[in-house]
Amino acid sequence: MKLGTLIFKNTYMNFSEMLGVIPPIFLLLGLFDVWVPRETIIRYMGEKSGITGIFLSILLGSAAAGPLYGAFPVAAIMMKKGAGFSNILIFLGAWSTMKIPQVLFEMSSLGTAFAITRWAVDLVGIIVMAVIIEKLISPEERSEIYRKHIEENI
Template identity: 60%
Template sequence: MKMLFKRYKYFLALLVVNIVVYSLYPSVGQKSIDITWSNTVEMLSVIPPIFILLGLLDVWVQRETMIKLMGEKSGILGILIAFFLGSAAAGPLYAAFPIAGVLLQKGSKFSNVLIFIGAWSTTKIPMLLFEASSMGWKFMMTRFVIDIPGIMLIAYITERLLNEKEKQYIHDQAAGSK
């Protein structure tokens, strides 16, 4: 029981806060409940397909193949695949992290995984099309052209700043999430 409480302490604390807010300010409390419900429905619609894709990626793609395509010696091909996977993705950024964990487990280069996360967060194709239609092609292309070297620079600087022990810790965390 103590372990269960420890695991869900933040959820329980927020539940208590919501109950207090609802009892003191019913309209604010109702809005909070509505937002919580909306977020829960969104997560339930996004997470199951992500885990299905993760399972398929884990089973269908051999570690040797991933090392060849996105590993330490993958070069420009690994970078392009990371950008494509991140840009072609749909869904919120929190869905990228389990996929990044599987990529690390399969032997992808750390900077390629960071490029994947960066591309997911800033260069998704649906987002680019929305930007082009609402803000214009010039704005969209300018931002896209700036984002690509920015993502790569951040990925490579991060990889260089982390020592081997820190990288191993991240790999161990990814392996433990399986």
């Protein structure tokens, strides 16, 4: 009986946490979708955006708040708006490992050298992995991923 009660308490707490995070994310996504033109995303974060797209992806991911499951709807909107595949991967990687509050906590509890070293390793690792993944996936496969995403969300 105690195990069942514990399971229900944990489920309730997790569900409550999600209800506190998901609505604000979807509200911001709706505003992002309406206010930011597709051409702007293509120019600054598209396939040919270069270092600018990488920088913006890292900035958006590291400045974000909320758990990782909040990053996927944002990535979906980025995909819809024409962001480059590697920039979406970099954004997801930055959201998961490079958040500014996390780095500040690490600086205060584990030391500045550790926090900066981990952040730098993550930065390089995320960019390298995104480039490798983009090279491993053919342009046709990437086009198919974008096409399926758009079809499923119409």
